Amino acid sequence: DAMVIQNPRYxxxxxxxxxxxxxxQTLNHNVMYWYQQKSSQAPxxxxxxxxxxxxxxxxxxxxFQSRRPNTSFCFLDIRSPGLGxxxxxxxxxxxxxxxxxxxxxxxPGTRLTVL
Amino acid sequence: RKEVEQDPGPFNVPEGATVAFNCTYSNSASQSFFWYRQDCxxxxxxxxxxxxxGNEDGRFTAQLNRASQYISLLIRDSKLSDSATYLCxxxxxxxxxxxxxxxxxxxxxxx
Numbered sequence: 001d002a003m004v005i006q007n008p009r010y011x012x013x014x015x016x017x018x019x020x021x022x023x024x025q026t027l028n029h030n031v032m033y034w035y036q037q038k039s040s041q042a043p044x045x046x047x048x049x050x051x052x053x054x055x056x057x058x059x060x061x062x063x064f065q066s067r068r069p070n071t072s073f074c075f076l077d078i079r080s081p082g083l084g085x086x087x088x089x090x091x092x093x094x095x096x097x098x099x100x101x102x103x104x105x106x107x108p109g110t111r112l113t114v115l
Numbered sequence: 116r117k118e119v120e121q122d123p124g125p126f127n128v129p130e131g132a133t134v135a136f137n138c139t140y141s142n143s144a145s146q147s148f149f150w151y152r153q154d155c156x157x158x159x160x161x162x163x164x165x166x167x168x169g170n171e172d173g174r175f176t177a178q179l180n181r182a183s184q185y186i187s188l189l190i191r192d193s194k195l196s197d198s199a200t201y202l203c204x205x206x207x208x209x210x211x212x213x214x215x216x217x218x219x220x221x222x223x224x225x226x
Contacts, residue, residue, distance in 0.1 A: 106159050
């Protein structure tokens with residue numbers, strides 16, 4: 001009965017080799033988020049979708065892209081991973097209540113290693 | 116100044132102790148507030164939403180002070196299983212959909 005699923009759980013890639021992380025949800029939530037979390041740091045929001053509307057954070061590098069082909073799926077593409085991109089990538093969903101943003105449900109994360 | 120600031124910690128307490136965490140936020144337009152718990156190498160999970168009137172869930176009590184722009188989390192009768200990082204999360208309606216996380220406070224409960 002997993003609600004937010006991320007695949008793969010662990011991803012190893014080489015420096016500069018593109019990688020795609022996936023997230024799917026069974027909650028039918030409007031909003032999907034991608035966060036990057038490094039050791040002992042807070043999750044850092046990269047971008048989020050409100051339905052089909054894409055919202056990029058100002059400090060998210062161009063190296064990071066996202067796609068949301070439908071309500072259930074969202075992808076994070078890292079075009080040319082660098083060593084500094086090694087981190088846990090967390091997907092989350094939320095269902096706004098009116099104009100108030102409600103709690104977020106997180107997937108288990110994908111731990112990315114860059115060699 | 117960070118948008119959301121938490122007690123730096125770490126907090127090391129014995130079992131049975133009462134411990135309190137504070138969190139301040141800078142955006143006065145913030146609308147909703149949460150405490151999440153994150154275990155080592157796991158995803159954050161919602162612990163409590165924080166309401167203006169304050170709320171309690173068993174050993175956990177959360178309070179919000181809008182005038183002073185801070186929220187707090189009180190844990191009574193600490194258990195070993197409470198050891199985790201506690202994240203303060205603030206949502207500002209004016210930043211549609213964006214949640215701002217504090218850096219987290221790490222709690223270790225020792226026997």
